[in-house]
Amino acid sequence: MNNLLTSHLILLLALFLSVVVFYPLSGEEADFSSIIGYSGSASELSSLIDGFLERAPESDGVADAIIVPFDKIFFSGGVAACAYRFVESGDFNRVIILAPAKANIISQPAVCEEEFFDTPMGIVRLDRAAAKRAKGCCRTVSCFQEPGVLVQLPFIQQRLGDVEYLAILVPDDSSEARAVGKLIKQEMTVEKPLIVASVLLGEGLPTESGTKNDRETISLLKELSPASVARIFSPNYIVTGKGVLFALSCAFSGGEEPSLELLNYSSSSQILGQKQPHTGYIAAAIVREKRRGSTSFSLSDKEREYILNTAKEAIRFTLNGQHLLIRSSIYPVMSRQPGVIVELSRGEVICGIASELLPRKPLYKTLVRVAANAATCDPMHNPIQASDFSDISVKVILLVNIKEIKNIDEINIGRDGLMVRRLNKLGANLPDVAVRGGWTPLTFVRRTCMKAGLPSSCFEDGDAQLFKFQVIEVEE
Template identity: 30%
Template sequence: MSKEFKMCFTRTFLSFVFLFFCISSQGVAEAYESKVRRARWSGQFYDSSPKVLRDSVEGFLKNVDQEKLPGKLIALISPHAGYVYSGQVAAYAYRQLEGENFDTVILLGPSHRVPVKGASVYAKGWWKTPLGKVKVDSELAKEIISKHQLFHFDKKAHKDEHSLEVQLPFLQETLKDFKIVPIVVNDSSEQFCQLLADAIVSSKGKKKILIVASTDMSHFHPYGKACLVDGVAIRDLENFNLDSLRKHLSGGEAELCGGAAVFTAVLAAKACGANRIKLLRYANSGDVTGDKRRVVGYGAFAIMHLKDEEMTPELEKEKGGKKMLNEKQQKVLLGIARKTIEEYIQTGKIPEFNVEDPLLKEKRGVFVTLHKKGMLRGCIGYIMPLEELYKAVSKMAIQSSTGDPRFPPVRPEEFDEIEIEISVLTVPERINSVDEIEMGKHGVIVKKGYQQGVFLPQVATETGWSKEEFLNRLCYDKAHLPADAWKDKETEIYTFSAQVFEEEK
């Protein structure tokens, strides 16, 4: 055998070996890919380094004071933006899992990129993140799929979807030995969400499940309007009023990109005995970036079952009741507002406050108003009771001094001329006639479709307007509606009261 022939044979043989290896490797990769959904958004929505990711999740969780909720936890609602934006809010939901054990987590979220008819239920394999793999509960997934022809497994709907993937690192850090059933769904109709909820509940058997709905809230409104829009959804959820939420979503008065996931989760939780929804944390991207022009809202909620003796005091506390603040409590809040503004405009840092007064730790709506030489210098607040009063005052002090789009940020050199006024609100109640409005006592909200506006009670006193002029200006100047829109039967009108107090001059 010639030397040239041997060399040619060797090259050919090695080429075949290399080709076989490539084909085999491709086959192995394809087989692996068919069983394991890789972390599509690692390195974008969250860190790709296992250590950095674990440290960031643990950091978010450590920032949340453990609040032991009464009753039995059945479901959570959590946001799904990049961790830099919504990770801290999500941590308020997942902190509730400390000490809990679940066999399977049902993950419900929207499909942002692929149209989905019905619901796509991921049926087999594993989902992988930098923190490891989580097994799909194929038995439960296939049982759900079997309940209706609109339930199916479309891998394309899950491949590039982030809404469920971003929940996994939090689950991996807070639970042990659990499986998942990922479901993407966009049909928010009452009939379909009830159908899917029934399928989940009837399929679970004796397994202990946790339901997680993934959604962000309002998108790309100015900071103040975002708080108003998200306040509507928060109120409906905390009142367990899905009919009202559905109406407000369809009318554009509230926004949830994962509306179908939320409806399904609440209905399934209700079938499992849930009777209470509690807001754990609300914030928006403006709180993180400082850019208040176009923000995205994030909320963390717990859905649970409370016994009668557990529910009554909890509900009263969460309604942002009508208890009046005494002079000492007023001074505490005014001090918090002043110290927050001073430190923030000088250093960019937010001071921490240790407050033990139960009334100041209740969730209340609040506005912080700034004046300079008798002229308005900024005014922003929460209409709805979104967080603890003293924390809301600190946050709104920052917003009114730096985030009111009508004015430039307060400068350090003008700080001593700033006068601070705080309005602590009751929860708005809808009225049937403007005759119910008491000028100088009631603040008023008008809402029609996407448009809404608010005047605090003191506006009537400060301007001397008649009721008709007050309502005309509210509609035209604040809600950007025709001046007489308050006469339209389609316009909703709400009133609230406020305890208003200011610094001693």
């Protein structure tokens, strides 16, 4: 009898927990759309973010940290994209989000306790090891209603793919924020994370005073020293995320002086045409190294196999009237942005070729598109038929370590390929072209200008940009 009673009690307890624990999660997940201000499908959200990113200026550096707004995505997404462009080729496996508390009341730092967030674009999982390390200075809270965390997730997924997250809510207290800065500095020695700092400026102020507040706040951030940034704790400055900015300044103090680049500033009144209330949006990046040419690019055997198989699958899907959709990859290299050429051949004869020389999207997206175009859209060759695909060999050529140069003395014949761009005209020659032709660097430059449909002297005349690059070939 006692055993039967115990069994019934356990069953009732299990039912109770299923209601208490799991039912609210479905409601909280449903709030994601209202918090970020978008209720479309995953593909529509991805296209929206791509649109923001394509309109953002091209970056030339790798960001260790970015400062971004967290209003509704339609309002502040265009500004945020200017900072996220600086992480498009970053090799990050994890992200640390610093955000002010909006839904929680906190007096000390708090780590988001969610094991994962299920966004329209997929799952973002908790960095458990980092969360455990953070418990020394942070308590845990639920962040399912925190816009400073949730608004950033789709951008992070779009730029970096499958990464783990740690989110910390930072109070507006200098000593508590300093402790978070110390934690972040320690985390950067474990495995380099991308730091995402969510802030809003002048929230709720009239337009004129809000703009003045934002301008003065930004001037304090330019030095990025704790002594300068600490001044924002004054009541004279209206910032949603004072502790976030101070923690960031502490995290990057005491070592190599970082470079803070202000990338964009706008406000709700400028974007929406509203006079009140004002909210300022800032995009900035802490940059320690230049992107093009400064980061070495190499592939493991597994990465080579994955790249080749992805190209083949993209072609196979296309020939069957379908589209291969890849949202992320387990390989960080697939989140980087090399130029891509896909060459198809039947025996020794080329039967299809396509390229994107300076893509603005990660490799896992560019590769699918270029491979499909090589099979079906090359104007110099007939489209490949599905019945012929088994006879086709696939070669993927990656253009890596792309670096703009100002002097032809920087060209190494045999190692470097060249790319010339002016306005909407772009052309490239691979390294072996100069070797086969026996060209000098000057001839190489002039021939590349001509290949782009430009006068041979366009670079010498100062009318075009010149890039050098190396290639990695992946083939069967």
